[in-house]
Amino acid sequence: MDERARVASWPEGKQGAYARVRDGVRAYRMIAAMWIRSTTAYRASFAMTTFGSFAATALDFVAILLMFSQVDTLGGYSLPEVAFLYGAAGTAFGLADLALGSMERLGRRVRDGTLDTLLVRPAPVLAQVAADRFALRRLGRITQGVLVLGYAVAVLDLSWTPLKLLMIPLMLLSGGAIFGAVFVAGAAFQFVAQDASEVQNSFTYGGGTLLQYPPTVFAKDLLRGVTFVFPIAFVNWLPALYVLGRPYPLDLPTWVAFAPPLVAAGCCTLAGLAWRAGLRSYRSTGS
């Protein structure tokens, strides 16, 4: 079935939550596939930008290596331990960035009015905005995170248990979902403050940077903030500290290491509500 016929088969009218999600996923897949075809048409350019995405994020880790060329520990953590935190945060962030990174363009779409064209199409707006300009080159970021995480797992001297091993995929997926919720909530905020996409960067890229370092480096108030208010501590810190056998910040109980899936579900629900509220408040720029 060709693309046009598939578009024609999009169901319209009232439907349940399950059908809406299914339609959203299908629309996302189709739009993303179209962007993949269009960007991979210029192979040299695609290879260059993918490498660029890999290199740009790898420099963050080079900076950490440079720091460790001068010191043996940072905040009491060794290089492999920091690499574990870095790899987990980088991969989780990379997953969210690949799936939803395009959403930071929403403010521009609201400003120039091109969001209107998405509203009249028979597919969920969230899926359309998220898949818009889907950039496969962002795999560079995930690759880099996975490589550093692999290095850390290989050199860390830990007594691995099944539970600790299970914690790694759990942490990456929940972390990706938490960051995904941040992207969606940030986009919802841009309905209100169209010109303020940089604020979103502080929470996405800023949060990602924060989690690359051990929690012992930061002030108590900052830790309370990222645990209870803007709960990105659940992306990697709390589950990773369980794997590393390190004490938790703020004297939290042991079970919080297993909370990331619940926190992720909560974050996604709140982000979804924020998105709906934002979309409903949208007034086109047209005159």
Place this chain on the structure above:
Amino acid sequence: MGTARLYAAVAVGGFRRYATYRTATAAGVFTNTVFGLILAYIFIALWDEKPHLGGYDQAQALTYVWLGQALLMTVAVLGGGFEEELIERIRTGDIAIDLYRPADLQLWWLAQDAGRALFHLLGRGVVPLAFGALVFDLALPADLLTWLAFLVAILLGVVVSFAIRFLVALSAFWLLDGAGAAQLAGIAGFFCSGLLLPLNVFPGALGEVVRALPWSSLIQAPVDVLLGTADPLSTYAFQAAWAVGLLAAGRLMQSVATRRVVVQGG
């Protein structure tokens, strides 16, 4: 006198253009402050572990962080500014119109970029530095002369930054799409300017190389002038040498490129 007035007007235009985006500026200040906070704590942990790392004490290291955040946009470390527009004009062919103007291409964009830099210094530089000074113990000098010396180093840094980005933009004459070159230049700026980590902390030969590259004029040089950890005159000589060399290379490339321009149609 007439030409000086022309370029002054272009610079004012550059300033005004960025001054229009007030919400975006406020959002940017917020972001610079958040990143400043994160980096400040990392630097505290580093300097706790090894005091006098790179020849700075902890207060100087923290000053380094906040000055870096304050200057980031002014010296356009990550790119962003006139070069995107110039690349687009080369790609679409609008550049032919610019070449017929009775103004010099390089000077025109330099004036425009100077206006942008001044706006970013005031709009995005002052508040993060003030926040840093309120929350942390910074090593800011009390005498006016050091601040003036700092401003001169920033000015030279802006010219070096412009000269690099002008070369990047002109590469679009050959590459047609300048996005790849701009991305590489941004990566180089991020790593070699000292934004992420002072270049004095880079070990051995790597440190010597990054300190000799033009990007060290952007962050490392002005910050060292303000902290008093580098001699201003030799710093200026270093920055000016790169500025002159890169501007001359840009001029050469401009004359080669304009001979290549083929105006399509009409």
